[in-house]
Amino acid sequence: MNEKINAIAQVCLAGEQINEEQIDVLLAEAGTDFFGLVYWANKIRENFFGNKIRICSIVPGRLGGCNQDCKFCAQSARYETAYRQTQILTDEEILNAAEQAKLNNVPNFGIVYSGKTVSEEELIRLENLIGQISELGLKVCASLGVITEQQAGRLVKAGLTGYNHNLETSERHFGNIVTTHEYRDRVKTIQTAQKSGLKICAGGIFGIGESDDDRVQMALELRKLKVDTVPMNFLHPIKGTPLGELETLQPKEILRIIALYRFILPQTTLKVAGGRVLNLRDLQSWIFCAGANAILSGNYLTTAGRCVEEDMQMLADLGLQPQLD
Numbered sequence: 001m002n003e004k005i006n007a008i009a010q011v012c013l014a015g016e017q018i019n020e021e022q023i024d025v026l027l028a029e030a031g032t033d034f035f036g037l038v039y040w041a042n043k044i045r046e047n048f049f050g051n052k053i054r055i056c057s058i059v060p061g062r063l064g065g066c067n068q069d070c071k072f073c074a075q076s077a078r079y080e081t082a083y084r085q086t087q088i089l090t091d092e093e094i095l096n097a098a099e100q101a102k103l104n105n106v107p108n109f110g111i112v113y114s115g116k117t118v119s120e121e122e123l124i125r126l127e128n129l130i131g132q133i134s135e136l137g138l139k140v141c142a143s144l145g146v147i148t149e150q151q152a153g154r155l156v157k158a159g160l161t162g163y164n165h166n167l168e169t170s171e172r173h174f175g176n177i178v179t180t181h182e183y184r185d186r187v188k189t190i191q192t193a194q195k196s197g198l199k200i201c202a203g204g205i206f207g208i209g210e211s212d213d214d215r216v217q218m219a220l221e222l223r224k225l226k227v228d229t230v231p232m233n234f235l236h237p238i239k240g241t242p243l244g245e246l247e248t249l250q251p252k253e254i255l256r257i258i259a260l261y262r263f264i265l266p267q268t269t270l271k272v273a274g275g276r277v278l279n280l281r282d283l284q285s286w287i288f289c290a291g292a293n294a295i296l297s298g299n300y301l302t303t304a305g306r307c308v309e310e311d312m313q314m315l316a317d318l319g320l321q322p323q324l325d
Contacts, residue, residue: 002036005029009040012266013047017223023216026263030256041259041291044266052323053315054229054269054294056108056141057308059097061126063087066114068180070168071242072208072235075114081240086114091129098133104308106297107324109133110164110201112143116181123151127158134159141201146189152196163193164201166231167221170214177208190225200227205274206257207235207249215257219264229294230268232258234275248275251283255290262291269294277306285314 008022018026030037065086066075074081094111101109111126111133118126126142133140141162142155152163167186168174174183190202202225204218222230234254237244249257261270271294272287280287284306287295297311315322 002029002033005033005036005040008263009044012040012044012263015267018263020216020220023260023264026260027212027216030260034252034256037259038255038286038290041262042289044262045288045291045293048267049269049293051320052293053288053320054108054271054323055106055297055308055311056110056271056294057097057101057104057106057298058110058112058143058296059089059094060087060114061089061094061111061129062113062115062118062122063089064114066116068116068178070178072177072205072238074238074241076241079240079242081238083114091125094129095132098136098138101298102136102138104298105312105322105324106308107137107139108141108162109138110141110143110162112164113145115145117145117147118151123154127154130155130158130160141199143201146185147192149192149195152193152198156196156198160198162199162201162228163190164231165189165193166202166204166233167218168204169208169210170217171221172217173208173210173214187221187225190227194225199229200225201229201231201271202227203229203231203233203271203273205233205235206254207246207275207279208243209246215260216264219261222268223265228269229271230261230265231271231273231296232261232292233273234279236275236278248279251280251286254279255283255286258287258290258292271296285318288318288320 064075064083065077075083077084098109130140139161143164171183237246270292272292273296297308
């Protein structure tokens, strides 16, 4: 038994926050005791979340044609990808996706719009869609870029329960990945959504050239912001993007990152999202042992995910239960 990891785990299990010195110890010990780190990450997950796993599905309301330059994203109009031109899903397509989520017993449904923000016309459309989807008994979240307090209030009134706006990486590394807006713009958007009473889903993407310290600093910022859910995406390199030739992270490295986040954010929902299938391969089920308590199931935005039926079977095989409320 690794006494150093054990001692830090006890702090987390007691509901207290660990400091940067303790995080440095975890990073050092994880290099020689990966399984010790994962063992305690799993214990922390079980302590705060039991055997319940949250499942979410998303649909793109507007896909591609984005004027921003996030280097990992195939939806930027600046890069030669299949998504340079904007594609708009119809109301019927979005509602059909929501109905399918309901049939699959997926209670959390997100609508994602590419681009920096939405227009008044789009906002009116979304208010109507959110109301209809809420009537199905689904919790609706959205990712619409920068929003004002007034827009957030209207979305809440329409029935929106959560808002996604990722930090993507640390403040230090952000400028290496995005130049068309600033890190503080993302922080401000999260705070704006919080003021309106929305649950916050904010995380980032790993495998984009960041260091361990960048990963830690993003986790600490998310902890400071008191976000509700942290989506953890892992780069799926797309040809034509500036990061399209990067090598993907190794499965054990991904599990180490998830475990580290569970220690730093013991009572926060950790949702493994984009890049899960490509990066983790046969070790997908290990994400829960590493501390994750939520998954994004079904297809993502520009890459294929895994069908909900397979994910439900994975949970059943592990003795885990989907959280249906």
